Amino acid sequence: MARLVDRRMGVFLAALFVLTVALPVASSAAAGELVPAYLVSLVGKYLCYALLAVALDLGWGFCGILSLGHGAFFALGGYAMGMYLMRQIGPRGVYGDPVLPDFMVFLNWQELPWFWLGFDRFWFAALMVMAVPGLLAFVFGWFAFRSRVSGVYLSIITQAMTYALMLAFFRNEMGFGGNNGLTDFKDILGLDLTAASTRTGLFVASAVALAAGLLVARWITASRLGRVLVAIRDAEERARFLGYRVEHYKLFVFTVSAVMAGVAGALYVPQVGIINPGEFSPANSIEIVIWVALGGRGTLVGAALGAMLVALAKTLLTGWLPELWLFALGGLFVLVTLWLPRGVLGALEDGLAQLRPARTGAREEVRA
Amino acid sequence: MSGSLLYLSGVGKSFDGFRAIDNLSLVVFPGELRAVIGPNGAGKTTMMDIITGKTRPDEGEVFWKESVDLTRADEVETARLGIGRKFQKPSVIESLTVAENLELALKGPRGVAARLFGRRGETEAREIARLLALVRLEEARDAPAGSLSHGQKQWLEIGMLLAQDPELLLVDEPAAGMTDAETMRTAELLREIAGRHAVVVVEHDMEFVRALGCKVTVLHQGRVLAEGSLEHVSANPEVIEVYLGR
Amino acid sequence: MKIVLALPLRPFPAALLTALVLMLPALMLPSAGRAAGFEELVARLPEGSYSDRAEVIEAIARTGDPRAAEVLGALLEGSLHVRKADGRVVIIEKTDAGTVAFDALTGEALGAVAGRSTEKIKVNNRLRGMLRSAIGALSLMSPDRETRLMAAQSVFASGDPANIEALDAALSAESDREVATALAEARAVAILNTDAPVEEKRAAVAILRARGDAAAQAALAPHASDPAIGNEVTAALAEIERVRQMWGVAQNVWYGLSLGSVLMLAAIGLAITFGVMGVINMAHGELVMLGAYTTFAVQEAIRGAAPWLFDWSLLIAAPLAVLVAGGVGIAIERGIVRHLYGRPLETLLATWGVSLILQQAVRTIFGPNNREVGNPSWMSGSLEIGQMTVTWSRLWILIFALCVFAALLLVLRRSFFGLQMRAVTQNRPMAAEMGIDTGRIDALTFGLGAGIAGLAGVALSQIDNVSPNLGQSYIVDSFMVVVFGGAGNLWGAFAGAFGLGIVNKFLEPWTGAVLGKILVLVFIILFIQKRPRGLFALRGRAVEA
Structure with a gap:
């Protein structure tokens, strides 16, 4: 069995640790605000994307499940957290209703819908952050995998799933704030969301979640189960004839991946201050795939790096030349699929391998 | 039939009007070595699909050890019952090493949790070493299966079948793409295996079938045309007509 | 006319007679008498309360004057004004050059008018309904087929029994089948709103049933509780509902x-x-x-x-x-x-x-x-x-x-x-x-x-x-x-x-x-x-x- 923390993972985790300590310190008043304070939340957001990318890579890179609907799990986790944050507003809303969020007062609702009950407690919301995406993935996957829907067909119906959810969440009647979604959050666990300390706390939490997500994913893929996943990815039929219940394995990975995406969404929402149905849009979900493809499918660490790279590029480009962003993103899709089939990390390793041809045992090689 | 390992009777299967299998009957006893020959489209692969639960027959009976109805089982269930299958095209997990491929096939728990928390034990390591020796792949132990030659992949797949320790091996054209020496070595290997396991070999190569030296079943248009020793079926005028005579 | 005709029978002095004749319009004013001509009636439109105006409108409609439809239409649209200076009734029209006025009776162009020099003749909702039905009845005889069809539809919508005469007249003159059907349907609605004999009402119900759309449904619905024809109406409504569902x-x-x-x-x-x-x-x-x-x-x-x-x-x-x-x-x-x-x-x-x-x-x-x-x-x-x-x-x-x-x-x-x-x-x-x-x-x-x-x-x-x-x-x-x-x-x-x-x-x-x-x-x-x-x-x- 392979080591849980290999060199690649070790380097990444160490760098993540340094970032997690350095950024809040550098942005603090004590250090004379070497970097602007908003950077903390911005990088925190990137870390959430990275976790989302790791979640997708777990399914796609190791089990061949290309989900074009992972944005849905992310958004559901985000909505669960958003509902908690809405309930925390309490009577401080514009309409001052002690229980009902503003949008419900605006829609003339008299009482809280049943599915909003319990979200005033953090532990319950935290549970839902994982349970709702997990349950959706489980039910959806159970249907899909049992019927052996796979490959492109699976991708298309996961896209239809997130599209249907988007349409649903746009409706006011759904009770999730319609178009505008959930916003105007005040505090989390009694801490002011605008305070630097809270933002730092969320940033650190995101870093910890990313590290944990990477380790969990690595633990799964490096276990004996990981071999079965690779077998399913590369030769599904063979795995089945060896007596492996392929659909159970896929379901397991898909569900774990969805839970991870939900956690990423939950950490994302308090840092950006809003969640709306746009997060369900199919375009968002496909963007996740390019993060993973750019970083290197089936490398976990590469997926996380790819997410952060693309997110950084998006921030910079949409700031400077908003017109160019979609050209750049579109070009990236084309370039990566044509010339970097194993992603940046894969290309780097190939380069290194050519320098040192004696090395053997590249076990996680991914066929394009 | 009493004491049979595998029993097919009156099996039929059509695809969009094409009769792939028509009133096929076949009996295999434990430990038996059997060769199935027949021209292209004779229904050999469909027969294997039906036995392994990949395809449901339209009619007829398929029984395992006289008690288990295989028409109700799927691939996973038949694999777990003890039927191993080697595909015509070698099907190994190319990005895993040879040893990992064998480990994946080893008899043992197949559940998600068991695989997630399980460790490779001493006995398993010994078993893998034994299989590596048997299929002559000790040297390639840690090489990715994708880097093996065609013949080596065939052997690795046979090794994987043996790792499953099935009671019945279905082997589809094992000699395809092999050198003569490799072909003879494969026939030898299959003869060794037979006895402990029943083996059904589908093959085109007459030299190979001769080397197996076993009972032969000739399929034609989804039906059994003749059955017996190679000499016996070779003398059958119908067989000569449809198959050997061409 | 009766009064005027009767007068010569009495031995009145000529001067008195003349005076009486001259005063006649004034005497008849409160009852908006039948004898008044179209011009006079139009001149009286700006006066009095809404209910006075209602009577005048009815009277105008009854004249059957070819100009009536236009005047009433202008009234409905709010473009019928009265000139403050001389009380002349005008139709105003907003053009790019400004507001211009035309004489309501002769159509004579009166040139540009300042915003405050005329006053709109007001109508309320009751009058508007009346106007529509009146205009409808007036347009029933229009030479233009589309206008007649529109008119029949608007009369249908009003269901006013007062239009029955006009409809009958139009029906007898109508040669276009589609317009004739529309007229018959409009007449059927009007009949249902009168106390016509049951037989005639049944025939009306049958006509509406044959029409079979939402409008027919709306026209029939109020009569579902009518003791005389309630059953027919209910049956017709059910049938229409079925037809509508089919459509x-x-x-x-x-x-x-x-x-x-x-x-x-x-x-x-x-x-x-x-x-x-x-x-x-x-x-x-x-x-x-x-x-x-x-x-x-x-x-x-x-x-x-x-x-x-x-x-x-x-x-x-x-x-x-x-x-x-x-x-x-x-x-x-x-x-x-x-x-x-x-x-x-x-x-x-x-x-x-x-x-x-x-x-x-x-x-x-x-x-x-x-x-x-x-x-x-x-x-x-x-x-x-x-x-x-x-x-x-x-x-x-x-x-x-x-x-x-x-x-x-x-x-x-x-x-x-x-x-x-x-x-x-x-x-x-x-x-x-x-x-x-x-x-x-x-x-x-x-x-x-x-x-x-x-x-x-x-x-x-x-x-x-x-x-x-x-x-x-x-x-x-x-x-x-x-x-x-x-x-x-x-x-x-x-x-x-x-x-x-x-x-x-x-x-x-x-x-x-x-x-x-x-x-x-x-x-x-x-x-x-x-x-x-x-x-x-x-x-x-x-x-x-």
């Missing part, structure tokens, strides 16, 4: 067919690239968008250079759209897709990238907002079939979609290119062996799918907003059609598109548009579990290949 179903089928034709246009190109070639082209929606923008560009050029060609704009745009979208399609195939055969997931990602680039390119060139694409005259307006409305644009699109489908079938089945294409998809090495340039066939096949997307864009520009996001709104739906119908089969796309279109439109009235769409998506997601390869999938050994 409702027909209308829904039509909407469904229309949506289906749009879906099919959007999906059929995809059925070729995805179904026949196994290539996932996520930029397909953007190729549709390019077709729509080509139409826009063609229309812009025509507006500038040759406006008289406008009705031909779509016919000019169609081949250009095929060239533009097909050309871009071939470029995509040669530049990208060709390198990714056998790797469907990578193809999906790369073409998605292309779709982003195309979207942004169009946004940069044409701007992010909706662009206006006009309907040629033969595509605007609508057609009434019974109780169902069929817009010409949607009807033409349906016909167009069917033609494209038929043409495509023909190309695939009968042409040499179609033969080569099938050869390449079924056995590439063999086809290459036989001297077919497989690369060229791949490019042309992809170009064909893309060109059809361009055609779809021309059609969609007629009924949807032309914006850079046009393609995005169709891509999920088109994939659903192909997945539902079964890849690799044009008939599958056909059945999938029309099936989903009709199901969608039948769900909508119950669930609303958005929920209906969600339900359809959920249905497909469940359906694909049962038949992972769609409705018309190839079965058996072919699938494993």
Whole structure:
């Protein structure tokens, strides 16, 4: 069995640790605000994307499940957290209703819908952050995998799933704030969301979640189960004839991946201050795939790096030349699929391998 | 039939009007070595699909050890019952090493949790070493299966079948793409295996079938045309007509 | 007249008689007498309370004067004013040059008027209703067929028994069948509102029952509790409800067919690239968008250079759209897709990238907002079939979609290119062996799918907003059609598109548009579990290949 923390993972985790300590310190008043304070939340957001990318890579890179609907799990986790944050507003809303969020007062609702009950407690919301995406993935996957829907067909119906959810969440009647979604959050666990300390706390939490997500994913893929996943990815039929219940394995990975995406969404929402149905849009979900493809499918660490790279590029480009962003993103899709089939990390390793041809045992090689 | 390992009777299967299998009957006893020959489209692969639960027959009976109805089982269930299958095209997990491929096939728990928390034990390591020796792949132990030659992949797949320790091996054209020496070595290997396991070999190569030296079943248009020793079926005028005579 | 006629019988002095005659109008004023002429009545319109005005309006209507309809119409629209200076009743008209007045009786132009020099003659809701019915009755005899039809309809809506005489007169003079039916129906409504004999009312109910639409229902409903004809009315209402439901179903089928034709246009190109070639082209929606923008560009050029060609704009745009979208399609195939055969997931990602680039390119060139694409005259307006409305644009699109489908079938089945294409998809090495340039066939096949997307864009520009996001709104739906119908089969796309279109439109009235769409998506997601390869999938050994 392979080591849980290999060199690649070790380097990444160490760098993540340094970032997690350095950024809040550098942005603090004590250090004379070497970097602007908003950077903390911005990088925190990137870390959430990275976790989302790791979640997708777990399914796609190791089990061949290309989900074009992972944005849905992310958004559901985000909505669960958003509902908690809405309930925390309490009577401080514009309409001052002690229980009902503003949008419900605006829609003339008299009482809280049943599915909003319990979200005033953090532990319950935290549970839902994982349970709702997990349950959706489980039910959806159970249907899909049992019927052996796979490959492109699976991708298309996961896209239809997130599209249907988007349409649903746009409706006011759904009770999730319609178009505008959930916003105007005040505090989390009694801490002011605008305070630097809270933002730092969320940033650190995101870093910890990313590290944990990477380790969990690595633990799964490096276990004996990981071999079965690779077998399913590369030769599904063979795995089945060896007596492996392929659909159970896929379901397991898909569900774990969805839970991870939900956690990423939950950490994302308090840092950006809003969640709306746009997060369900199919375009968002496909963007996740390019993060993973750019970083290197089936490398976990590469997926996380790819997410952060693309997110950084998006921030910079949409700031400077908003017109160019979609050209750049579109070009990236084309370039990566044509010339970097194993992603940046894969290309780097190939380069290194050519320098040192004696090395053997590249076990996680991914066929394009 | 009493004491049979595998029993097919009156099996039929059509695809969009094409009769792939028509009133096929076949009996295999434990430990038996059997060769199935027949021209292209004779229904050999469909027969294997039906036995392994990949395809449901339209009619007829398929029984395992006289008690288990295989028409109700799927691939996973038949694999777990003890039927191993080697595909015509070698099907190994190319990005895993040879040893990992064998480990994946080893008899043992197949559940998600068991695989997630399980460790490779001493006995398993010994078993893998034994299989590596048997299929002559000790040297390639840690090489990715994708880097093996065609013949080596065939052997690795046979090794994987043996790792499953099935009671019945279905082997589809094992000699395809092999050198003569490799072909003879494969026939030898299959003869060794037979006895402990029943083996059904589908093959085109007459030299190979001769080397197996076993009972032969000739399929034609989804039906059994003749059955017996190679000499016996070779003398059958119908067989000569449809198959050997061409 | 009686009074005047009686007067000479009395031995009154001539002077007194003269005085009396002169005073006559004044004497009759409070009762708005029958004898007053049209001019006088109009002159009296500004005076008195609303109820006085009501009597005057009735009286005007009764004169049957040919000018009455115009004056009452002006009153209804609020353009009948009284000039403050001399109390003259005028019709004012707002023009670019300012407000001008015309004499209400003679039509003499009185020149521009200042805003405050005239005062509007006011009407309330009761008067408005009365005016409509009165105008209706007056227009019943109009020489213009359309006017008579409109009038009959407005009289129908008022149901005023006062119009019965006018209707009878109009009916006896009417020669047009449709107008006569409308008049008879209007008369039936009016009859129900009188205390006419039961027999006559029954006949009226029968007439309305035969009409069988919502208006007839509304006219009948108040009489359902009438002891004399209640049973007939209830039966008629039930019958009308049944007829209406039938028409409702027909209308829904039509909407469904229309949506289906749009879906099919959007999906059929995809059925070729995805179904026949196994290539996932996520930029397909953007190729549709390019077709729509080509139409826009063609229309812009025509507006500038040759406006008289406008009705031909779509016919000019169609081949250009095929060239533009097909050309871009071939470029995509040669530049990208060709390198990714056998790797469907990578193809999906790369073409998605292309779709982003195309979207942004169009946004940069044409701007992010909706662009206006006009309907040629033969595509605007609508057609009434019974109780169902069929817009010409949607009807033409349906016909167009069917033609494209038929043409495509023909190309695939009968042409040499179609033969080569099938050869390449079924056995590439063999086809290459036989001297077919497989690369060229791949490019042309992809170009064909893309060109059809361009055609779809021309059609969609007629009924949807032309914006850079046009393609995005169709891509999920088109994939659903192909997945539902079964890849690799044009008939599958056909059945999938029309099936989903009709199901969608039948769900909508119950669930609303958005929920209906969600339900359809959920249905497909469940359906694909049962038949992972769609409705018309190839079965058996072919699938494993």
